[in-house]
Amino acid sequence: MDLLERTRIDFSARELIGRLAGPVEQHDREAAKVVLDEVEAMAFDVAHDDEGTVVALRDELDLVVRRSAAEAANPVVAYAIGRIEGIDHELGRQEMRLLGQRAAQRDEQERTGMRARVLSALSEPVRPAVIAERIGCEPSQVSRAIRELVAAGLVVVVPPPGEHGDDRRARWYQRADAVADAA
Numbered sequence: 001m002d003l004l005e006r007t008r009i010d011f012s013a014r015e016l017i018g019r020l021a022g023p024v025e026q027h028d029r030e031a032a033k034v035v036l037d038e039v040e041a042m043a044f045d046v047a048h049d050d051e052g053t054v055v056a057l058r059d060e061l062d063l064v065v066r067r068s069a070a071e072a073a074n075p076v077v078a079y080a081i082g083r084i085e086g087i088d089h090e091l092g093r094q095e096m097r098l099l100g101q102r103a104a105q106r107d108e109q110e111r112t113g114m115r116a117r118v119l120s121a122l123s124e125p126v127r128p129a130v131i132a133e134r135i136g137c138e139p140s141q142v143s144r145a146i147r148e149l150v151a152a153g154l155v156v157v158v159p160p161p162g163e164h165g166d167d168r169r170a171r172w173y174q175r176a177d178a179v180a181d182a183a
Contacts, residue, residue: 118149119149126172
């Protein structure tokens with residue numbers, strides 16, 4: 001989401017939240033409910049895919065709750081605070097979901113990079129431990145990448161090369177296209 005869009009959203013949130021002042025002063029719960037329904041709809045409409053917007057909206061809502069806490073004896077204020085806290089709770093869940101998605105995307109990018117590095121090291125038959133040494137990573141990362149590459153059909157298990165024909169310590173792997181070219 002670009003800066004102009006985020007500014008518009010922040011302004012809309014402040015405007016809608018500011019509209020609560022009238023119903024609160026007039027002790028009009030129904031009018032407050034209408035405004036809070038709009039705040040809730042706007043919050044979930046604009047915060048579905050942008051963590052920064054979720055954080056900004058939660059900050060705005062928190063500010064309203066803190067400013068209103070002194071008037072919590074007013075039943076409309078108490079109602080509004082309860083609704084706002086509920087909206088904030090749901091936005092918090094949304095924020096956690098977005099953080100989880102971002103972490104998953106980062107993990108996928110790292111795995112993709114690891115798979116590419118492992119695949120480039122498999123132009124000849126080689127054991128996973130040797131690949132780990134060559135590319136400077138943990139053997140478990142190489143093993144995971146190889147499993148994924150085998151499942152994708154890009155890597156195959158091959159017999160140990162001639163001088164290592166009796167080496168039974170580990171499996172040997174090679175890129176599938178390199179094996180096909182050799183055949």
